[in-house]
Amino acid sequence: MVSLGLEDKVIFVTGGGRGIGATIVSLLTELGAKVAFVDINIPDDHPAAFATKADVTNLEEMEAVGKKIAKKLGPVYGVVANAGITRDNFFGKLSPADWDAVINVNLKGVVNTIKPFVAGMYEQKSGSIVAISSISGDRGNAGQTNYAATKAAVIGLVKSLAREAARYNVRANAIAPGFINTEMTKVIADNIKEKIIAEIPFRRFGEPEDIAWACAFLLSPVASSYVTGEVLRVNGAHHT
Numbered sequence: 426m427v428s429l430g431l432e433d434k435v436i437f438v439t440g441g442g443r444g445i446g447a448t449i450v451s452l453l454t455e456l457g458a459k460v461a462f463v464d465i466n467i468p469d470d471h472p473a474a475f476a477t478k479a480d481v482t483n484l485e486e487m488e489a490v491g492k493k494i495a496k497k498l499g500p501v502y503g504v505v506a507n508a509g510i511t512r513d514n515f516f517g518k519l520s521p522a523d524w525d526a527v528i529n530v531n532l533k534g535v536v537n538t539i540k541p542f543v544a545g546m547y548e549q550k551s552g553s554i555v556a557i558s559s560i561s562g563d564r565g566n567a568g569q570t571n572y573a574a575t576k577a578a579v580i581g582l583v584k585s586l587a588r589e590a591a592r593y594n595v596r597a598n599a600i601a602p603g604f605i606n607t608e609m610t611k612v613i614a615d616n617i618k619e620k621i622i623a624e625i626p627f628r629r630f631g632e633p634e635d636i637a638w639a640c641a642f643l644l645s646p647v648a649s650s651y652v653t654g655e656v657l658r659v660n661g662a663h664h665t
């Protein structure tokens with residue numbers, strides 16, 4: 426029998442209440458990890474070892490959550506910065522508030538998610554950080570200059586952090602999902618969806634499980650111990 430080596434590893438996920446995050450929480454739990462997550466709403470029927478309401482835009486809240494997780498579940502091995510929002514519109518129509526909201530959650534939120542845990546990981550000389558970027562940060566997407574800017578920024582963050590963290594045996598990677606069937610993509614108008622699907626060789630969106638398995642791979646100290654500073658595209662070859 427082989428294993429991904431995630432049994433009893435404490436892993437923290439943001440935005441774990443629904444969508445891709447909820448699927449990541451379920452899969453990691455099934456793989457034996459002790460999973461903790463935050464979201465702005467917590468569903469009643471989640472499988473995690475610990476869940477609490479918290480806002481990723483608030484560093485103090487995230488630091489308090491970090492302390493609670495360590496106390497309840499033990500030292501954190503893995504962090505998945507998944508929480509994200511969209512405020513789509515064409516560049517000329519995006520308001521300053523649309524920029525601020527997206528930057529606060531998708532970029533500062535990722536910083537606030539990782540920050541409380543790095544010192545502990547460095548001390549343990551073990552850890553894996555995964556940030557959820559996006560195809561929009563990789564190739565751009567009309568209507569998403571704000572979202573794409575934050576998702577590209579996260580790639581720069583992770584690549585730089587990987588270089589800093591390697592000496593402590595801590596890895597940092599990003600996943601760039603393509604269009605995945607979740608609430609976030611459900612709201613795209615049908616005529617736009619058709620155009621997007623026509624560009625995807627598979628002619629369909631991906632599923633949250635596709636991202637959850639990529640995440641399990643990047644967290645695994647067995648499967649990806651020499652992978653760091655990498656961006657794993659999971660997008661059905663929706664590249665250009």
Ligand SMILES: CC(=O)CC(=O)SCCNC(=O)CCNC(=O)[C@H](O)C(C)(C)COP(=O)(O)OP(=O)(O)OC[C@H]1O[C@@H](n2cnc3c(N)ncnc32)[C@H](O)[C@@H]1OP(=O)(O)O
Pocket residue numbers: 511513514515558559560561566567568569572602603604605609610613614616617620621
């Ligand atoms: C990928 C992830 O990581 C997850 C996600 O974010 S999922 C959400 C992804 N978001 C998108 O793809 C943006 C989709 N676009 C929109 O929601 C809207 O177009 C908008 C809010 C940006 C603007 O709305 P609007 O001002 O009413 O303009 P709208 O009529 O929709 O679009 C104008 C034209 O641009 C096209 N268009 C808009 N966004 C497009 C896109 N992303 N790709 C291709 N074509 C697009 C429309 O089809 C339309 O074409 P026609 O004039 O030929 O009909």
